[in-house]
Amino acid sequence: MKRFIFFFYLIFISPNIFGQGLSNDVDFLTKINGLKNGYQPMMFLEKSDSIKLVSFVLDKIDDKDKQYHNEFIELRKFNAINKESILAIEENYILLILEEPSGKLRAATFGLNGKPIETVLIYDNALFPVYEFREYESRRFSPSKKYHFNPQKRSFTFSSIMKTTEIILKNNESQEIYLFDQEEYDETTNKQQLFINENGGFINYSYDYNSPPEINFGFIKLESNLFKDENATVATEYDNDDEEYYKIYLSRDKSAELVVDITHSEDLVMKIKMEEYQDVIDVSVFQQFKNILAINGDGDFCEIQSPFYQSKWYSIPLEFNVFCLEQISEKRQNEFINLTTREFKKKVKKECSPEHYSQIKKTKKNGLKNYILTSEISIKVVIKKKAQTIEEYVTFILANGC
Numbered sequence: 218m219k220r221f222i223f224f225f226y227l228i229f230i231s232p233n234i235f236g237q238g239l240s241n242d243v244d245f246l247t248k249i250n251g252l253k254n255g256y257q258p259m260m261f262l263e264k265s266d267s268i269k270l271v272s273f274v275l276d277k278i279d280d281k282d283k284q285y286h287n288e289f290i291e292l293r294k295f296n297a298i299n300k301e302s303i304l305a306i307e308e309n310y311i312l313l314i315l316e317e318p319s320g321k322l323r324a325a326t327f328g329l330n331g332k333p334i335e336t337v338l339i340y341d342n343a344l345f346p347v348y349e350f351r352e353y354e355s356r357r358f359s360p361s362k363k364y365h366f367n368p369q370k371r372s373f374t375f376s377s378i379m380k381t382t383e384i385i386l387k388n389n390e391s392q393e394i395y396l397f398d399q400e401e402y403d404e405t406t407n408k409q410q411l412f413i414n415e416n417g418g419f420i421n422y423s424y425d426y427n428s429p430p431e432i433n434f435g436f437i438k439l440e441s442n443l444f445k446d447e448n449a450t451v452a453t454e455y456d457n458d459d460e461e462y463y464k465i466y467l468s469r470d471k472s473a474e475l476v477v478d479i480t481h482s483e484d485l486v487m488k489i490k491m492e493e494y495q496d497v498i499d500v501s502v503f504q505q506f507k508n509i510l511a512i513n514g515d516g517d518f519c520e521i522q523s524p525f526y527q528s529k530w531y532s533i534p535l536e537f538n539v540f541c542l543e544q545i546s547e548k549r550q551n552e553f554i555n556l557t558t559r560e561f562k563k564k565v566k567k568e569c570s571p572e573h574y575s576q577i578k579k580t581k582k583n584g585l586k587n588y589i590l591t592s593e594i595s596i597k598v599v600i601k602k603k604a605q606t607i608e609e610y611v612t613f614i615l616a617n618g619c
Contacts, residue, residue, distance in 0.1 A: 245331030268333035310417030326417035
């Protein structure tokens with residue numbers, strides 16, 4: 218009898234140890250809620266089921282996808298789902314992100330009883346060799362974020378990416394060279410959206426193509442939707458050596474995207490273009506930020522420009538010719554030089570109004586961080602050629618104050 222009870226206990230707990238299978242029954246919603254609330258780390262979908270594939274973009278990635286899966290894909294081909302896989306639980310459906318072992322991500326809807334509705338590909342990378350060229354195609358939200366779902370609008374936003382390289386023979390070795398002069402697809406040129414209806418169906422696909430504004434340095438150009446009039450004001454200025462550089466005065470919304478922990482916008486993506494790249498050895502991008510002291514008053518804002526903290530240059534990822542401005546973390550926003558509260562109060566009293574001074578005069582030692590803010594973010598593009606190294610700079614001025 219004891220052996221029988223022990224055997225029954227093992228059968229009962231094994232699904233919670235190894236992951237629970239999900240079948241088409243009324244318990245599906247209960248199991249999903251249990252996963253969402255952290256009662257178990259993962260679950261497997263019903264392996265005998267399949268889900269309908271829907272395609273909207275109809276590019277090479279979709280064509281290749283259909284060759285592998287035809288009109289349906291078996292659920293056993295997906296990894297186990299976890300808490301992060303659950304995007305929405307609505308009245309008539311459940312929205313999940315499903316991942317394949319290859320890394321592909323699909324948005325998928327299921328009925329509350331677990332019945333599969335349909336799925337669409339929202340993230341993928343593919344390589345298409347063409348003679349001496351290679352075409353890299355992707356679908357994603359931005360270089361730093363694979364996908365973006367807006368729960369209020371019930372929509373996904375993504376872009377089609379296409380980049381081309383050439384294989385050349387140099388010193389008896391094959392080298393892969395990116396073609397910087399190509400007009401190609403990425404987050405700066407297209408934005409696509411897809412919505413979900415009340416029954417869990419994917420609808421209202423839209424594709425917007427645009428030519429992003431650019432700033433021209435001569436040897437290179439930078440293109441980005443961040444330079445649009447509604448996002449920023451572009452100004453040309455000169456340094457002490459009479460060298461030209463650009464200052465970009467960002468709108469309040471775009472400034473917030475760089476210092477607040479919110480979804481990274483595809484508008485923060487920038488593209489490097491150049492016509493004479495044959496003797497370019499390497500291209501790299503660096504970012505730097507500046508923190509100052511500032512006090513919000515009653516309809517008035519006082520910035521203390523000195524002293525200030527300026528970070529060292531740090532490298533940010535460059536993919537082919539595309540990079541994304543990085544958000545400044547909360548930890549970095551609090552970085553500053555050694556400054557006593559007495560010195561701070563003295564500065565405010567001298568440079569700001571009596572109202573500002575009254576606001577901060579009781580500040581204690583640990584309260585100084587409340588008045589530190591990030592005022593500028595700079596980008597440095599470094600192009601190493603055989604004969605010289607070229608550096609170009611752009612400074613983004615963040616909108617602060619009331």
